[in-house]
Amino acid sequence: MNRFLVYIIVLLLSSYSVSAQDATATTEQLIADIFEQYTAESEETIDYDSFFEDLMFCAQNPINLNQATREQLEKLPFLSDIQIENIISYVYKSGSMQTIYELQLVEGLDMTDIRRMLPFVNAGEAIDQSKKIYWQDLLKYGKNELFLRLDKGLETKEGYQFLPEEDPNSAETNSKNYLGNSLYHSLRYKFHFKDRIQFGFTAEKDAGEQIWGKTHKGYDFYSAHAQLNNFGKFKTIVLGDFRANFGQGLVLHPEFGMGKSSYVLNVTPHNSGLKKFSSTDESNFFRGGGATVRLGKFDLSAFYSNKMIDGDTLNGTFGSIIKTGYHRTLAEMSKKHTVNQQIVGGNLTFTFSNFQLGFTAVHTQLDNRLEPDKTVYNYFYFSGDKQTTAGIHYRMRLKKLNIFGETAMADNGSMATINGFSFSPLSQVSLVALHRYYSPEYDTFYASSFSETSRINNESGFYLGAEVRPFRKWKLAAYADSYRFAWPKYGIDAPSIGKDYLFQADFAPKRNIAMFWRFKFEEKQTNLSTTGAVMPVVVPLQKTSLRYQLNYSYGNFSFKNVLEGNLSRQGDASWTYGVIASQDVSYAFQTLPLKIDFRYQFFDAVDYENRFYSYEKDVLYAFSIPMYFGLGNRYYLNLKYELNRNLSLWFKIAQTVYADDRESLSSGNETIPGNRKTDMRLLLKWEF
Amino acid sequence: MVVFDHFLLFITIYLLINMKKIGLVLILLLLNELIFAQISAIIPTSTSIANTSVADTKNWMAFDNPSMLGYVDNSEIGTQFENRYLISELSTKSLQVGIPTKLLNAGLSFSHFGYSLYHEMMVGLGFARNFSDKFAIGLQFNYYTVFFAASNSYRGAFLPQIGLSAKLSPNFSLGFHSFNPFQTNMKTEFATKRLPSVFSLGTEYFFSPELAWRTQIDKEVSSNYRFATGFEYQMLQQLSVKMGAYVSDYLVPCLGFGFNGGKVGVNLNCELHPLLGLNTLAAIKYRFISR
Numbered sequence: 001m002n003r004f005l006v007y008i009i010v011l012l013l014s015s016y017s018v019s020a021q022d023a024t025a026t027t028e029q030l031i032a033d034i035f036e037q038y039t040a041e042s043e044e045t046i047d048y049d050s051f052f053e054d055l056m057f058c059a060q061n062p063i064n065l066n067q068a069t070r071e072q073l074e075k076l077p078f079l080s081d082i083q084i085e086n087i088i089s090y091v092y093k094s095g096s097m098q099t100i101y102e103l104q105l106v107e108g109l110d111m112t113d114i115r116r117m118l119p120f121v122n123a124g125e126a127i128d129q130s131k132k133i134y135w136q137d138l139l140k141y142g143k144n145e146l147f148l149r150l151d152k153g154l155e156t157k158e159g160y161q162f163l164p165e166e167d168p169n170s171a172e173t174n175s176k177n178y179l180g181n182s183l184y185h186s187l188r189y190k191f192h193f194k195d196r197i198q199f200g201f202t203a204e205k206d207a208g209e210q211i212w213g214k215t216h217k218g219y220d221f222y223s224a225h226a227q228l229n230n231f232g233k234f235k236t237i238v239l240g241d242f243r244a245n246f247g248q249g250l251v252l253h254p255e256f257g258m259g260k261s262s263y264v265l266n267v268t269p270h271n272s273g274l275k276k277f278s279s280t281d282e283s284n285f286f287r288g289g290g291a292t293v294r295l296g297k298f299d300l301s302a303f304y305s306n307k308m309i310d311g312d313t314l315n316g317t318f319g320s321i322i323k324t325g326y327h328r329t330l331a332e333m334s335k336k337h338t339v340n341q342q343i344v345g346g347n348l349t350f351t352f353s354n355f356q357l358g359f360t361a362v363h364t365q366l367d368n369r370l371e372p373d374k375t376v377y378n379y380f381y382f383s384g385d386k387q388t389t390a391g392i393h394y395r396m397r398l399k400k401l402n403i404f405g406e407t408a409m410a411d412n413g414s415m416a417t418i419n420g421f422s423f424s425p426l427s428q429v430s431l432v433a434l435h436r437y438y439s440p441e442y443d444t445f446y447a448s449s450f451s452e453t454s455r456i457n458n459e460s461g462f463y464l465g466a467e468v469r470p471f472r473k474w475k476l477a478a479y480a481d482s483y484r485f486a487w488p489k490y491g492i493d494a495p496s497i498g499k500d501y502l503f504q505a506d507f508a509p510k511r512n513i514a515m516f517w518r519f520k521f522e523e524k525q526t527n528l529s530t531t532g533a534v535m536p537v538v539v540p541l542q543k544t545s546l547r548y549q550l551n552y553s554y555g556n557f558s559f560k561n562v563l564e565g566n567l568s569r570q571g572d573a574s575w576t577y578g579v580i581a582s583q584d585v586s587y588a589f590q591t592l593p594l595k596i597d598f599r600y601q602f603f604d605a606v607d608y609e610n611r612f613y614s615y616e617k618d619v620l621y622a623f624s625i626p627m628y629f630g631l632g633n634r635y636y637l638n639l640k641y642e643l644n645r646n647l648s649l650w651f652k653i654a655q656t657v658y659a660d661d662r663e664s665l666s667s668g669n670e671t672i673p674g675n676r677k678t679d680m681r682l683l684l685k686w687e688f
Numbered sequence: 689m690v691v692f693d694h695f696l697l698f699i700t701i702y703l704l705i706n707m708k709k710i711g712l713v714l715i716l717l718l719l720n721e722l723i724f725a726q727i728s729a730i731i732p733t734s735t736s737i738a739n740t741s742v743a744d745t746k747n748w749m750a751f752d753n754p755s756m757l758g759y760v761d762n763s764e765i766g767t768q769f770e771n772r773y774l775i776s777e778l779s780t781k782s783l784q785v786g787i788p789t790k791l792l793n794a795g796l797s798f799s800h801f802g803y804s805l806y807h808e809m810m811v812g813l814g815f816a817r818n819f820s821d822k823f824a825i826g827l828q829f830n831y832y833t834v835f836f837a838a839s840n841s842y843r844g845a846f847l848p849q850i851g852l853s854a855k856l857s858p859n860f861s862l863g864f865h866s867f868n869p870f871q872t873n874m875k876t877e878f879a880t881k882r883l884p885s886v887f888s889l890g891t892e893y894f895f896s897p898e899l900a901w902r903t904q905i906d907k908e909v910s911s912n913y914r915f916a917t918g919f920e921y922q923m924l925q926q927l928s929v930k931m932g933a934y935v936s937d938y939l940v941p942c943l944g945f946g947f948n949g950g951k952v953g954v955n956l957n958c959e960l961h962p963l964l965g966l967n968t969l970a971a972i973k974y975r976f977i978s979r
Contacts, residue, residue: 513856552856554822559854561862563889579913581889581905583852583864585825600850600866602887602907631909633871633885657871659885659909 027059027119028620034078034116035623036615037262048623049279050243050255051077058120060143061195065103065123066096070356071272078116080265080432080467081402082424083108097123107427110469112508133196142193146686147621151184151207154678159208159328159669178208178328178669179215186280187219199226199240204280208328208669220327223285227276235292235299241277241285244303245269246347246360247393248406249449250416250438250456254284259450262504262518264465264479265422265432267450268404274301282325283309286343302346308337317371329669340367343445354397360408361390364445377488380458382443387411389444400424406449414441416456418449420463428470434463440487452498452524458487475506491526493536498524512554518547528571539571543609560584568609578610579603580628586617593642600635603628606660619650619683632658632675650683728884728908729801730808730832731867732782733770735955735971737918738932738942740902742890743863745853750784750797751812753865753888754826755851757795758816760786766973773964777803792817795828805837812849823854832883834874845874847883861892863904871909885909898922902932912936920946930957938962951975 031052054075063072065087073084083106090106091097100123103114159178163170184207190200203219210216225240245253249269274292277285290303310325311318312335327336345362366385372378391408405419420434436450440458447456450463461483468476482499485492500522508514521544528537545566552559562582569575582601589595597617605611611629617638618624628634636654643649658665658675665672734741734749741752748756750768764786772778782799795814802808810833816826828849833842851865868885890904899921906914918932930944944957951974958968 550862552854554819554854557819557823559823559852561864561889579907581887581907583866583889585852600864600869600887602909604907633869633887633909635869655870659871 027056029617030116030119031055032615032617032623037078049281049621050277052621052623053278054275055120057192057195057198060192062120062122065100065121066091066125068121074270074272076117076120077266077270078113078263080108080263080422080430081268081404082265082422082430082432083113085397085402086424096125099123108424108430110475112475112506133193138193138197142191142197144688145190146688147186147188147190148684149184149186149619149621150682152680153182153207153672154680155672155674155676157182157666157669158671175330176669179213179330179333180205180208180210180328182207185211185219188278188280190278196229196231197227198276200224200276200278202278202280204282206326206328208326215330215333216327221280221282221325223277223280225276225278227274233293233295235294236274236301237289237291238274238276238303239289241287242274242290242303243277243285244274244290244301244345244347245272246301246349247272247358247391248404248418250393250406250408250418250447251360251389251391251444252345252347252362252446253448254286254446255448260452260463260479260481260500260502262477262502264477264502264504265430265467267420267422267432267434267463267465269449274303283321283323288343297350297352299349299351300346301348303344305341305343307341309339309341310335310337311339311368311370313338313368317369319371319373321370338368341365356395358393359390360393361388362444362446363388376493377490380440380443380487382410382445387444389447391416408442408444408447410442410444412441414439414443416442416447428468430467432463432465434465436461436463452481452483453489458485458489460484460486473508476504477506478503488536492524492538493527494525494538496525496538498522500524513550513552515548515550518545518549520545526570541568541570541609543568556588556590558584558586562614564612566605566610566612568607570609576607576610578605578607578612578629580605580612580614582614584617595640597638598636600633602633604631605629606631616654617652619652619681620648620685621683622652622681624654626656628656630658630662631660632656646687648685648687650681650685652679652681654679727882727911728886729772729778729780730799730810731884731886732768732780732799733957733967733969735768735944735946735957735969736902737920737930737944737957738902738904738916738934738940738959739906740890740904740916740918740932742851742865742888742904742906743853743861743892743902744900745855745861745892746900748784748786748795750782750795751799751810751828751830751849751867753851753853753863754795754814754828754849755816755824755853755863755865757786757793757814757826758818758824758853759821760788760793760795760816762978763787763976764973766971768969768971770967770969772967773961774966774968797828797830802835806835808832808834810847814849816851821855823852826851826853832874834881843874843876843881845872845883847872859894863890863892864888882910918942934959951977 035048035051058075070084070088073079073087086107100118100121103109160182162174162177186204188202192198201224204221205211205219209220223241225242228237243254245255253269274290286305287307288305292299292301310322318339322335327333342365343362347358347360349356349358364387369385371383372381388411389408391406393406395404401421401423403421407417409415416438418436422432424430434450437460438456438458443457449456451459461481463479463481465479470476480501484497486495488494502520504516504518506516523540523542525538526541528539543566545564547564550561564580566578567575580603582599584599586597599616603612605628608629611627613625613627616624616636634656636652638652641649655676655678662675665677731751733739734752736744736747741749745759748760766784768782770780780799780801784795784797786795792815797812799810800807810830812828812830814826814828816824818824830847830849831844832847833844835842847868849867850869853861853863855861865888868883871885873883874881886906886908888904888906890902893901901919904916914934914936916934918930920928920930922928926948928946933939933941938961940959940961942959944955947954953973955971958966960966
């Protein structure tokens with residue numbers, strides 16, 4: 001009866017709430033918004049390409065909630081473990097969902113979560129997912145997409161300015177300059193048939209890389225991939241470039257994992273298993289093939305990769321793996337593809353009702369020996385030409401309690417372990433606790449899990465997170481994390497401790513208005529930069545910030561305001577401040593297939609420690625989180641125009657202008673004279 | 689750039705000393721060092737108390753938030769005189785005309801600062817539209833000129849303005865305004881004169897139809913932040929009382945009165961700078977209200 005009443009209410013409300021169709025129209029924006037929240041506190045460059053592609057693929061091939069596995073729902077990164085468990089549990093108990101609006105009956109899901117889910121899920125009838133595929137279906141229903149992207153900076157950088165041959169310094173100066181032109185260009189083709197068959201290729205040339213000349217011919221980076229899903233016993237087959245993510249990421253997770261963010265409950269990595277790689281990230285992927293076979297309650301995965309990586313090799317050794325993917329100068333070219341890396345790995349996972357147990361192992365072999373230039377902080381970093389790592393991961397649900405974790409060991413005997421639990425004592429309250437210990441000696445190639453720094457090494461810590469919905473329209477989220485580095489870290493010449501807190505209050509008074517306040521405090525140790533002492537002098541670095549963000553929309557217009565201030569100080573020095581404020585306006589024309597985004601932003605962060613990272617809208621597949629420090633303004637105009645049903649065009653122009661009397665920007669070959677930096681981007685998408 | 693401003697100031701001071709207005713020289717020195725009014729003097733102070741005009745939906749002012757032009761229902765003409773610290777050489781005079789049309793509202797603005805030997809002038813053509821009384825967007829194109837006594841010549845530059853006003857509820861509005869958003873400066877053979885580039889955000893809240901409360905943050909890119917707040921109370925149908933304050937380097941209290949005689953509105957505002965003294969402005973506006 002209760003359920004029936006909810007149906008009626010939901011159906012009445014459905015004209016008011018966002019319809020699935022509306023949501024699909026804004027999927028691209030929704031994905032960008034999710035990513036923004038996901039990475040708001042991140043200072044790392046994160047592969048948006050893969051993130052976007054995975055979610056876009058979900059939008060094109062929605063997950064059937066009545067057949068959804070945990071693995072499939074994990075593809076929606078905004079869902080917490082508790083929410084995923086609750087959805088699965090609801091479907092199990094109720095038999096099936098009649099409509100996606102029934103999601104309102106699932107504990108721990110509010111309208112914001114449901115609106116976010118709408119483009120990516122449906123509640124259809126169960127279908128045979130391993131149905132035979134015919135060639136004619138492939139040709140008729142398969143979708144092809146071709147993307148062409150061009151980027152150009154309008155100011156001429158130092159690296160493109162050559163001295164005339166008559167100049168006596170020309171030979172030396174010109175040899176350090178970029179070999180190619182200043183255009184960034186990428187081309188990618190993708191094909192998919194439902195969620196069963198995917199293949200494609202990517203070619204890319206970074207700005208400054210030579211596309212046709214004495215040093216290099218063709219694109220600098222090529223990638224091709226193929227993935228087959230649900231073919232007989234084979235759950236997945238990948239060929240070409242791919243990624244493999246298993247467990248909590250202590251052994252294998254080349255993709256970025258979940259870290260600290262305002263999604264305080266999402267602390268475990270998502271996207272497990274083998275999957276194709278089609279991004280322009282030039283380092284974090286495997287090249288070869290792999291397969292996952294379903295054997296009853298067991299999933300067995302195995303893969304092999306063989307690829308060339310970049311390193312500064314000398315006499316059969318090299319100091320570090322270069323992951324930038326830049327091959328613009330003679331010096332960078334000399335380090336390109338100098339080391340061969342072979343990887344073999346696998347995973348065996350047993351799933352039974354509310355319990356899952358898995359074993360992952362990976363072995364890496366290099367043809368040159370990795371020998372980092374050892375100092376104190378990197379004393380325990382891996383050196384050698386082969387490494388084996390293995391780990392056991394588990395997950396289980398005991399009533400409302402979800403317990404999860406992974407413990408891994410490297411062949412040097414070092415250990416890493418992460419264990420946690422999450423539960424929801426009331427539907428309005430969700431809690432998570434997570435402990436981690438990564439030995440200083442544990443240093444592997446592909447680990448990515450919950451940590452303060454990007455390296456899974458030399459850290460122990462305890463994290464607590466809570467999400468509470470005390471009243472209608474309000475959501476409160478908070479986390480506290482306390483951690484310790486038992487050995488010196490980069491920039492911290494002594495064992496140290498740190499802590500950070502986040503508190504966020506979200507308020508949505510109306511359907512077209514949403515706002516939040518986010519407070520963050522962080523304290524960690526750093527080297528005192530002004531000291532010349534022989535012994536390390538480590539002092540606390542404190543940072544605190546408060547951000548207010550307001551989003552509202554009227555008809556085809558949508559607006560966003562951000563106001564953020566921060567304070568920072570090192571040791572006993574005085575506090576320094578930073579301020580950033582912006583106004584965004586977006587408009588979707590009614591009579592034209594055109595959408596415009598405009599932002600005007602002001603920033604004032606004179607000290608580097610007060611720097612800001614602020615997400616901005618971009619062309620499809622691109623995602624910008626520029627860093628701001630100094631004093632100035634930034635503004636951009638972003639256009640999307642659908643030329644016809646098959647052809648779409650994106651264009652962006654952005655400029656930053658500094659008002660702090662600087663006479664040049666950036667350094668080295670990237671130096672720009674003056675105080676302005678202008679960038680343009682163009683992307684063309686052809687669907688057929 | 690700053691050197692150029694100081695050079696101009698030096699000429700002004702030299703001439704003024706010759707005119708034996710030594711007290712004025714000291715004030716000018718303080719002006720240059722202390723407040724961004726010096727760089728922004730060409731932008732008239734608004735009649736909204738404490739210059740909290742960015743979210744003032746009832747009042748469009750020349751060279752302030754151009755989106756407020758979108759709320760203009762009847763054609764209007766207005767003029768204003770700001771007697772900065774009771775020194776006529778530092779006064780700003782302005783004139784504005786607003787014309788509503790079905791598609792867009794248009795506004796013409798003019799402002800003059802200074803005196804015969806040093807003066808700045810600006811003329812602007814603005815367009816704004818009110819979208820169902822929910823929000824308004826405005827854009828203004830200004831041409832700015834400055835007279836250099838040393839070369840006996842004028843120099844000019846185009847300075848745009850953008851503005852937005854959004855009524856989030858019947859009682860609460862937000863305002864955003866940027867004057868010279870692209871930080872256009874004026875380059876001469878010898879130096880660059882920095883022109884004001886101001887970023888403003890503000891709110892307006894009506895406790896009742898008679899009582900409005902406004903807050904505002906301004907940042908002229910090369911000056912200090914300015915925080916302002918003010919109340920305006922419509923005491924009688926014909927009389928409103930205004931009080932507020934702003935803080936930049938100093939806390940400056942402000943008081944004002946508004947007289948509303950139907951088609952004619954008069955505003956008198958004053959502010960008391962602790963160091964520089966009294967700043968007063970008077971404005972009169974005529975609205976072509978058809979009855």
